[in-house]
Amino acid sequence: MRVAAISIFPEMFRAITDYGVSGRAVSEGHLVLDCINPRTFTHDRHRTVDDRPYGGGPGMVMKAEPVEAAIDEAVERVGGEAKVICLSPQGRVLDQAMVESLAAEPGLVLLSGRYEGIDERVLESRVDEEISIGDYVLSGGELAAMVLVDAVVRQIPGVLGHSQSAVEDSFADGLLDCPHYTRPEEHRGSRVPEVLLGGDHERIRRWRLKQSLQRTLIRRPELLRERELTAEEQRLLAEIENERPD
Numbered sequence: 001m002r003v004a005a006i007s008i009f010p011e012m013f014r015a016i017t018d019y020g021v022s023g024r025a026v027s028e029g030h031l032v033l034d035c036i037n038p039r040t041f042t043h044d045r046h047r048t049v050d051d052r053p054y055g056g057g058p059g060m061v062m063k064a065e066p067v068e069a070a071i072d073e074a075v076e077r078v079g080g081e082a083k084v085i086c087l088s089p090q091g092r093v094l095d096q097a098m099v100e101s102l103a104a105e106p107g108l109v110l111l112s113g114r115y116e117g118i119d120e121r122v123l124e125s126r127v128d129e130e131i132s133i134g135d136y137v138l139s140g141g142e143l144a145a146m147v148l149v150d151a152v153v154r155q156i157p158g159v160l161g162h163s164q165s166a167v168e169d170s171f172a173d174g175l176l177d178c179p180h181y182t183r184p185e186e187h188r189g190s191r192v193p194e195v196l197l198g199g200d201h202e203r204i205r206r207w208r209l210k211q212s213l214q215r216t217l218i219r220r221p222e223l224l225r226e227r228e229l230t231a232e233e234q235r236l237l238a239e240i241e242n243e244r245p246d
C-alpha cells in the first residue's frame with residue numbers, strides 16, 4: 001500500500017516508519033510511506049504556510065496554496081488513485097470497519113493540519129473525507145494519521161506474522177479482547193486461570209470468548225447491541241447473566 005502523509009512536521013512519522021509492525025511493513029515493502037511538507041511549496045523568504053484568520057480570532061490558519069500543491073504532489077506519489085483524507089475533530093470517528101475499508105484502498109493521502117486548521121477551500125475542493133480518532137482536540141493531525149496508518153497496515157496480508165493475526169485482534173470481531181497471561185504462573189500471589197494451564201484448546205477457546213463477551217458487556221455494552229451474536233455467544237451471555245451477582 002502506498003501512503004503519502006502531508007505535514008509540516010514530517011519527521012514525526014519516523015514513529016511508524018522506524019518501529020514495530022509498521023516499521024517492518026515498510027522494510028518488507030508492504031507499506032510505502034512518503035512524507036510531503038507544504039513548506040516545500042512556498043516561495044516567500046519566510047516559507048510561509050499559515051496566516052491570520054479572516055474574521056479575526058486566535059491562532060493562525062494553514063494557507064490553501066501550499067497545502068494544495070502538497071496534495072498534488074502526494075496524489076502523484078501515491079500513483080493517481082488516491083483517497084484524500086484530512087485528520088480532524090470534524091471527521092467521522094475511526095472504527096475497525098473503516099480501517100478495513102481503508103486497507104482496501106490502492107493509495108491514501110493523509111493530510112495533517114496544524115494551527116487552528118486548514119483553509120476551508122482546501123477541504124471543499126480537494127479532500128474526500130475527514131476522519132477523527134476521537135472527540136478531543138490534538139495539537140495537529142499527525143498523531144491521528146499515524147494511528148490510522150498503524151491500524152490499516154495490520155490489515156495488509158503478510159504484515160502480521162503467523163504468530164499474530166488481525167482476525168483475532170480485539171475489535172476485529174467486534175468484541176473487546178480477552179485477558180492475556182504469561183510466565184510465571186503465580187505473580188505477587190495472583191495465579192494464572194487454571195483453564196489456561198491445561199491443554200484443552202476447545203475449553204480455552206470457549207473461556208476466552210466468554211471473557212471477551214463479559215468484558216464487552218461490562219465496559220462497552222453498546223458494542224453488543226450493534227453486533228449479531230452466534231448461538232454459542234448467546235449461550236455464553238446467558239451464562240454470564242446468570243453468574244452476575246444480584
Ligand SMILES: c1cc(-c2cnc[nH]2)ccn1
Binds near residue numbers: 113133137
Ligand atoms: C483527528 C485529528 C484531530 C486534530 C487535528 N488537529 C487537532 N486535532 C483530533 C482528533 N482526531
